[in-house]
Amino acid sequence: MKTLMNKKTAATLALCLSMSVAAFGQNQVIHLPQTKASVSTIIKAIEKQTQMSVDFSQNTINLNKTVSLKSKSESLGKLMAQILKDNGNLTYKIVDRHIIIVKADNQGAPAVQQGKGKYKVSGRVLDVNGDPIIGASVMEEGTKNGTVTDVDGYFNLNSSKENPTLDISYIGFTSQQIKARSGATNKITMKENAQNLEELVVVGYGTMKKENLTGSVSSVSSKELAARPITSVKAGIQGLVPGLQVTNSQGRPGEDNASMTVRGVGTLNNSSPYILIDGIESGTMNNIDPNDIESISVLKDAASAAIYGSKAANGVILITTKRGKSGKPTISYNGTFGWQVATGHVERMHSADAAEYLNKALQASDKPIRFTPEDIQKFRDGSDPYGHPDTDWQDLAYQGNGFMHQHSASVNGGNDNASYMVSAGYLNQNGIMVHSNREQFNLRSNVDVKLSDKFAVHTSLSYINNVSSTKYNCLKIW
Known part of the structure; x- marks a missing residue:
């Protein structure tokens, strides 16, 4: 009797909490950069500002559809209504931290792209504690036929195969591939991906x-x-x-x-x-x-x-x-090469054009012109490069080839009592401007020695030589 009362109490509390979360989510205000936005942009804003995931199939709604809003700030409920408008008989429900888009007449798992096969495959996805996993992706191998689990972890799928292979995946859990049986309830237990969890804290x-x-x-x-x-x-x-x-x-x-x-x-x-x-x-x-x-x-x-x-x-x-690892000596090499270029230049006005515009500005101010038609012609044809130059300074400055190559080699190894890592590197980088080159050479040695259970020696020696040709060098034009 005590156990029964506890289960009822827990169920009541869970229901109240779910209703509270759903009510809060409906009224939460979402801020958008403009009053017109695509469905894809609105969904991204919802997920970012509510910390909830929107579960749907890319074939269920039109992500490129443009939605016109009355204001840049709308409640979640109004935004979802605009998204689902003219997108078929669709509705949505908020479960835990999921906004699940389903067909209005669908009481089970929301369809992703259900096949029309004659075999019905059903099952339930649970974690190692026996709790249902909501929103897990269930896809038939080699097809686009799939669905997601409902609030109780159940799913239903129509397949053309009697015993199809299903791919089950969910964020934070190790993906699984199982051979399902039609006509029976397949039970799938998913394990947490320990490596992914460690990456968040280690x-x-x-x-x-x-x-x-x-x-x-x-x-x-x-x-x-x-x-x-x-x-x-x-x-x-x-x-x-x-x-x-x-x-x-x-x-x-x-x-x-x-x-x-x-x-x-x-x-x-x-x-x-x-x-x-x-x-x-x-x-x-x-x-x-x-x-x-x-x-x-x-x-x-x-x-x-x-x-x-x-x-x-x-x-x-x-x-x-990096430090040495126990085992046989390992030699590693990494080399890269490439070219660097300026992404863009400021469009330059030629000297003849600049002289003409200056004359026009002086005429508009009732002042005598600076350049005669003969001067402008010399600027244009380049007959007097010293007295009437038309020099492209950007072209003269950006004459560096921008070629660079980098090489790094290392050796590491050791045993339970001593390990080592020795590396050497070389970098040669030519700038996109003349006289802006760089050359670097570096060495590093990391040695770890275990003297006893309580004492160990760690040594780190490094040398780096950076030579740059930018200092005290002038730009050579001629």
Whole structure:
């Protein structure tokens, strides 16, 4: 009797909570940039501002349809009504953090693109605790025939095969592929994707304990850096870390002098974040090769950066370099090459045209003209290049070929008591302007030795030589 009462109480509370969430969602105001927007734009705004996912099939509604609104700010209920208007017999329901679009006469799972087969396949999708998974995608292998699970985790699917293969997927869970049986209720248990969950909390900042991660932390892995053809660490993390703003003051190779701020300007004088490489303070990122980096962590709020004291007032950037791994020696090489070009130039007015417009401006002011028709003709035909020049300075300045090539090689290995990682890198970068070239050579050696169960020695040696031809060089025109 006690168990029965608990189940009833839990069911009542769950129903009340679901109704409360649905009511709140209906009245929540959504802000749009303009009164006319496509269905796709409105759905993205709803998901971003409500933190709920809109579940539907791309064949169910017209995403390119333009919706006209009375105001830039509308309630969720009115927006959903506009989206579903003239899109067939559709309705929607709010379940937990899902806005599920279904057919008005459909009481089961919403159809994604139901097939017309004669075999009916049904089932239920649960997690390891036996709780239903709402909104899980159920697709028949090799087709577009599919559906999503309803509020109780059930699904119904029509198939042309008696025992079709189904692909079941859901965010945060490991996707599964099962051989379903028609005419029976197939029970599918999905397991959480532990790797994805760890990626949300595991960040590489050396040996710092996990209990110190109490605030906002973003991490960039070596794979993300390797996917970008970068020549500096600042260029590698630009756009990858929310809240980190990287501003380039100039474009000279090796001397971009990029400034960084974490969540805006925090102090009146120096607003740069506190940078540590393998736990050692460093005032810049220019002294490290991007290929030697294992991970970069950005601590953005006071809670996560508090252990570093007042120096962390503007945030902390923790860089961890690659170290040796136990096993046979492994040799790695990474090489890239490419060309850089100016994305665009300012359209230039020729000297003859400029002289004509200046004469017109002087005439309009009742002043004598500056250039005679003979002068303008000399500007135009180039017969007097020194007295009447028509020089394209942009063309003369941007004569650099922009070719660049980068090479990095490393060796790592070791055993349970000692490990090592040795790397060497070379970068040659020609600028798009003459006399703006850069050449870099770097070496790094990371050795770890375990002396006993309580003592270990970690050594990190690095050398980098950056030579730039931009300083003290003038632009040679002739």
